[in-house]
Amino acid sequence: MASTPSVKKIMQPSDKATSGYSKAPMVRPSIPEGKGMRTADELAQATEKISVRDMSFYYSENRALTDISLSIPECCVTAFIGPSGCGKSTFLRCFNRMNDMIEGTRVEGEILLEGQDIYSSRTDIVTLRKRIGMVFQKSTPFPKSIFDNVSFGPKIAGIRKKKELYEIVERSLQRSALWDEVKDRLSESALNLSGGQQHRLCIARALANDPDILLMDEPASALDPASTARIEDLIFELKEQYTIVIVTHNMQQAARVSDQAAFFYQGLLVESGATEELFTNPKKQQTEDYITGRFG
Amino acid sequence: MSSKLDIYTTKRRGRFSNFLFTSVCFLATMTCVLMLFVLIWNLILQGKDWLSWDFVERFPSRFPVKAGIKSALWGSIWLISLTALFSVPLGVGAAVYLEEYAPKSRWRKLIQLNISNLAGVPSIVYGILGLALFVRALALERSVLSGALTLTLVVLPIIILASQEALRSVPDSIRRSAYALGATRWQTVWYQVLPASLPGIMTGVILSLSRALGEAAPLIAVGAMAYVPFVPEKLTDEFTALPIQIFNWTARPQEDFHHLAAAGILVLLIVLVSMNAIAVFVRHKYGKKIRW
Amino acid sequence: MTEERSGEEQSIEMELGEAAVIKLPRSTSLERAGGGLLVSLRPYYEGVIHFTLFLCASISVLVTVGIVVVLLYESIQFFFDVSIIEFLTGTRWTPLLKPQHFGILPLMCGTMLVAGGSAIVAVPIGLGTAIYLSEYASPRFRDIVKPMLEILAGIPSVVYGYLAVVFVSPIIRYVFPSAGVFNAASACIVVGIMILPMIISLSEDILQSVPLSLRGAAFALGANKFEVTVRVVVPAALSGIIASFLLAISRAIGETMAVTLAAGATPKLTLNPLESIQTMTAYIVQVSQGDTPAGTVEYRTIFAVGLTLFLTTMTMNVIAQYILSRVGERYE
Missing domain, CATH: 1.20.58 (Methane Monooxygenase Hydroxylase; Chain G, domain 1)
Incomplete structure (x- = not known):
């Protein structure tokens, strides 16, 4: 509960995001001050974590993404923005190869994780997913206890000692700012948690695998403003240790939490750059139109 | 007369036919309910005086007063336990393969169609298969093992279909989450999908086994004995079962044997009802916790 | 596992x-x-x-x-x-007696008599119940009746055989003194009760799957409940309902214990339900109970009869499945 003041601070823009955005479309999203957002120079200096080179993605014959090239810096938040159906979620799922589960999908080009090709035939998909965690749009707790939910990853990785598992669960829940709320009822069903808590539980579950990268598909899009604010605070804290990639169609949110932003439209990466610059001084007309809400 | 229809009219068109039709349908429904009550009332009336602890403790006999169902009851217990042992892993395994592993191909469609059709094959046909395959070809003779293997064939399609239904009710988000956490396919199935679908699978298994418990035809075809004055002790022993004992008693002309049959049916129904009660309990206890 | x-x-x-x-x-x-x-x-x-x-x-x-x-x-x-022609066209079936005859028609006739008779019992009651439960009954009434039907469906067939011998047959003999102790009518009645729950649950599912919009459209045109049900809902669900009848009749054809107990063991080419007859399934039971040595013609008759039984039920099931799969596509 130490974070209450900052919750209040962020409450206002998020309120604007839910109610004011569509009514006042010409307003440019404001960049919050003093929240530790990385500048363009810092971004340029950061180590490259994931590098995407000329990647195209196909659903059987239909090309969903065309020639994407993008660099994702370490310990930063990268946001993918764009209208529905622009391919941003598909792109996100390419990083941990969740698209493999859909039959008839195909990837061209390469995505490198620290120099190793994610789509190489030698890649072990399970190891990959342990290093690149994912949180889904809709929180999906397993119908089990809170403890079992968080300890699932370590358990399948072979950790059986209760004490060790407990330590991991505690650490993960603390990092996801859920520990204080649930520490007395770890054996209760995760389905009894509120929506926002379930979402943080899913984050904790991903963190328990100790990944380097966290993918978030429209985090908090189904949550109330207060819960959203908590998740956004959390993203800010987590980026000190993790490389975070989020997909969002809420421009206010992208402006609040991300260091780097990439704008997608109809399967193309239109523009990418430091959030600061992209939102204040976009280079392309399409980007300008979209972030000011003039998009039709 | 006004050409406009009065919306307050009491003379509604087709009122009588509506009433008649509703009544006929309602009567049909009540007939079904009535049949159930007639059946149970008749059984209790005929069998209640013959039902006693001794009846359960005694072996069959030529004299109605001395006859009991000990060997039949134990035969049924043997059969059901063995059938469960064989059919549950096979059936659930097949369901997991079809729902979680098999690619959407013609082969899978074929297996699926095949299973639906197997569920409709008369049980006596399985009995003939068991006779040729287990009793003769594998030379298992008229043993408990032959009987249980035959019953396994009878209930396998039902268990597969019920388990598939249960697996399908687990939302895909659970699978996706597990995969995203680095679980392999089997880990996803074993730790998440199977536990989540367990109440459904259990219900299906119990219902299929209660079907097996009431089956007599395939057992007669594989040669279950009419008169077995001992309890089976090993897999190769000859056996009888509750429904077969009931069949034999019913087939006799003497009134007293009919009373015995009624008492035997009451025992069989008590076992079936308790099995179904367990199924309902499982569905309520564990099914309600999970809301998607 | x-x-x-x-x-x-x-x-x-x-x-x-x-x-x-x-x-x-x-x-x-x-x-x-x-x-x-x-x-x-x-x-x-x-x-x-x-x-x-x-x-x-x-x-x-x-x-x-x-x-x-x-x-x-x-x-x-x-x-x-045995020549296949004699098997398919012969009118006498006496493999266990001398002189032996191997014409399956009497067994077929007995089977069809029981299947047809049970359909006459079960179809009207089943369809009426399905319509009532799907269209008219209150949720509370459904919650009470449906578990009862499940119990009815869960009762083993040998119990229905008992019911036929001890309860139904005496009533029939009281009403029609010419009826035998074993008669096809008692078998028809109990098999009809047996397949009732199947017809009800399948038909009810089909009726429920008729879209609400269709009902709404009919009501909006001023039709009353009876007209909506009989003119719109049932016709829309008709092919599925027929499939459920087929599945139930196929079940009646394969039904063994009740028929063996109630209908007797005299293969006869007759349509009189008051006489004793024998069905294919009952014949298989009769041979299985005796001591027919393996490898003899008598032993092999059960496989020939079994094959006929298997092909008959399989054909009906495949047709029903095909109809049901087409119904599923229509409303998706």
Whole structure:
């Protein structure tokens, strides 16, 4: 509960995001001050974590993404923005190869994780997913206890000692700012948690695998403003240790939490750059139109 | 007369036919309910005086007063336990393969169609298969093992279909989450999908086994004995079962044997009802916790 | 499944040594070779499970193959001794008595008499109940009646046989003094009760799947409940309802114990329900109960009869399944 003041601070823009955005479309999203957002120079200096080179993605014959090239810096938040159906979620799922589960999908080009090709035939998909965690749009707790939910990853990785598992669960829940709320009822069903808590539980579950990268598909899009604010605070804290990639169609949110932003439209990466610059001084007309809400 | 229809009219068109039709349908429904009550009332009336602890403790006999169902009851217990042992892993395994592993191909469609059709094959046909395959070809003779293997064939399609239904009710988000956490396919199935679908699978298994418990035809075809004055002790022993004992008693002309049959049916129904009660309990206890 | 489980525990144990050193087995490389023992074994281990499960599913195909092979093998031998023409057209069936006759028509006739008779009992009551439950009944009434129907469906067939002998047959003989102790009518009635729950639950599902919009459209045109049900809902669901009848009749054809107990053991080419008859299934039971030595013509008759029974029910089931699959497509 130490974070209450900052919750209040962020409450206002998020309120604007839910109610004011569509009514006042010409307003440019404001960049919050003093929240530790990385500048363009810092971004340029950061180590490259994931590098995407000329990647195209196909659903059987239909090309969903065309020639994407993008660099994702370490310990930063990268946001993918764009209208529905622009391919941003598909792109996100390419990083941990969740698209493999859909039959008839195909990837061209390469995505490198620290120099190793994610789509190489030698890649072990399970190891990959342990290093690149994912949180889904809709929180999906397993119908089990809170403890079992968080300890699932370590358990399948072979950790059986209760004490060790407990330590991991505690650490993960603390990092996801859920520990204080649930520490007395770890054996209760995760389905009894509120929506926002379930979402943080899913984050904790991903963190328990100790990944380097966290993918978030429209985090908090189904949550109330207060819960959203908590998740956004959390993203800010987590980026000190993790490389975070989020997909969002809420421009206010992208402006609040991300260091780097990439704008997608109809399967193309239109523009990418430091959030600061992209939102204040976009280079392309399409980007300008979209972030000011003039998009039709 | 006004050409406009009065919306307050009491003379509604087709009122009588509506009433008649509703009544006929309602009567049909009540007939079904009535049949159930007639059946149970008749059984209790005929069998209640013959039902006693001794009846359960005694072996069959030529004299109605001395006859009991000990060997039949134990035969049924043997059969059901063995059938469960064989059919549950096979059936659930097949369901997991079809729902979680098999690619959407013609082969899978074929297996699926095949299973639906197997569920409709008369049980006596399985009995003939068991006779040729287990009793003769594998030379298992008229043993408990032959009987249980035959019953396994009878209930396998039902268990597969019920388990598939249960697996399908687990939302895909659970699978996706597990995969995203680095679980392999089997880990996803074993730790998440199977536990989540367990109440459904259990219900299906119990219902299929209660079907097996009431089956007599395939057992007669594989040669279950009419008169077995001992309890089976090993897999190769000859056996009888509750429904077969009931069949034999019913087939006799003497009134007293009919009373015995009624008492035997009451025992069989008590076992079936308790099995179904367990199924309902499982569905309520564990099914309600999970809301998607 | 127990074997698979223990296999998994083993490989986890293998890996525990490594897991104890580093808190989380986290490989920096994405390649399998860099991921420790478990990772390098995992593809094989997953493959073994995949293959085992595949075998489980294949057994169902093997069972079908087994049924067809066994029935055909013995039947073909049977047809070496008995001409197929006599089998299909002969009007007397006395394989267990001298002189032997192997005409299946009396058994077919008995089977069809029972199937038809039970349909006459079950179809009107079943359809009426299904319509009432689907269209008229309050949710509370449904909650009470549906479990009762489930109980009715769960009662073993031998119990219905008992009901026929002890309860139904005496009533029939009281009303029609000419009826025999064993008669087809009592079999028809109890088999009809047996297949009722099947008709009701299948037909009700089909009726419920008729879209609400269709009902709404009819109501909006000023139709009353009766007209909506009879003119719109039932016709829309008709093919599915017919499929449910087919499945139920196929079940009646394969029904064994009740028929054996109630209808008797005299194969007869008759349509009089008050006489004793024999069905295909009852004949198989009769032979199984006796001591017919394997390899004789008498023994092989049950396979020839079994094959006929299998083909009859299979054809009806396949037709019903086909109709149902088309119904499913229409409203999707």
